[in-house]
Amino acid sequence: MDILEFFQKRRSIRKYQDKEVPKEALEAILEAGRIAPSAMNAQPWKFIVVTDADTIRALAGTTPYNFVAKAPLIIVACALESQATLGPRFDVAIAVDHMSLAAANLGIGNCWVAGFDREAVRKILGVPEDVDVVVMMTFGYPVEEPRPRPVKDMSEVVSYERF
Numbered sequence: 414m415d416i417l418e419f420f421q422k423r424r425s426i427r428k429y430q431d432k433e434v435p436k437e438a439l440e441a442i443l444e445a446g447r448i449a450p451s452a453m454n455a456q457p458w459k460f461i462v463v464t465d466a467d468t469i470r471a472l473a474g475t476t477p478y479n480f481v482a483k484a485p486l487i488i489v490a491c492a493l494e495s496q497a498t499l500g501p502r503f504d505v506a507i508a509v510d511h512m513s514l515a516a517a518n519l520g521i522g523n524c525w526v527a528g529f530d531r532e533a534v535r536k537i538l539g540v541p542e543d544v545d546v547v548v549m550m551t552f553g554y555p556v557e558e559p560r561p562r563p564v565k566d567m568s569e570v571v572s573y574e575r576f
């Protein structure tokens with residue numbers, strides 16, 4: 414599939430089969446994050462892989478999004494301190510998007526979750542105080558094919574030469 418068509422077809426997936434993500438697929442997803450670009454090549458990230466059912470239940474309790482509890486795999490992405498011009502969260506977001514797209518390419522659905530209690534997640538996973546809990550991403554084989562969300566028209570988001 415052409416890469417643009419792949420991007421056009423990608424959707425956030427929030428309903429998952431009761432089936433675990435195989436180790437090889439998880440490793441490919443993590444590799445996509447590991448090699449992502451970052452400002453000054455600082456790679457200011459740590460990805461915490463969670464598959465334990467009790468921990469997933471605990472993470473789900475930190476967010477209003479019920480689908481989190483049904484995900485067989487969650488990766489919690491954290492930002493380490495760095496001198497990156499835009500701040501390490503930007504780099505982490507890029508790495509997480511790499512993982513999202515790598516997973517989609519393997520037929521594994523996923524969804525960003527940014528709405529959660531970061532301090533609660535910090536306690537559950539033992540994240541040190543100087544490390545920033547940025548985002549959780551849920552993964553699993555899809556049981557839904559969501560319709561495309563409305564996106565802004567090209568003319569609204571692009572201008573040429575001047576603002």
Ligand SMILES: Cc1cc2nc3c(=O)[nH]c(=O)nc-3n(C[C@H](O)[C@H](O)[C@H](O)COP(=O)(O)O)c2cc1C
Nearest residue numbers: 423424425426427478524525526527528529559562
């Ligand atoms: C940074 C970021 C944070 C997001 N946080 C959440 C979230 O907390 N809960 C949720 O259900 N979806 C979340 N999403 C998914 C968006 O709602 C979704 O990407 C958007 O509606 C477009 O839909 P699509 O991904 O299917 O194209 C987030 C997406 C991004 C990029």
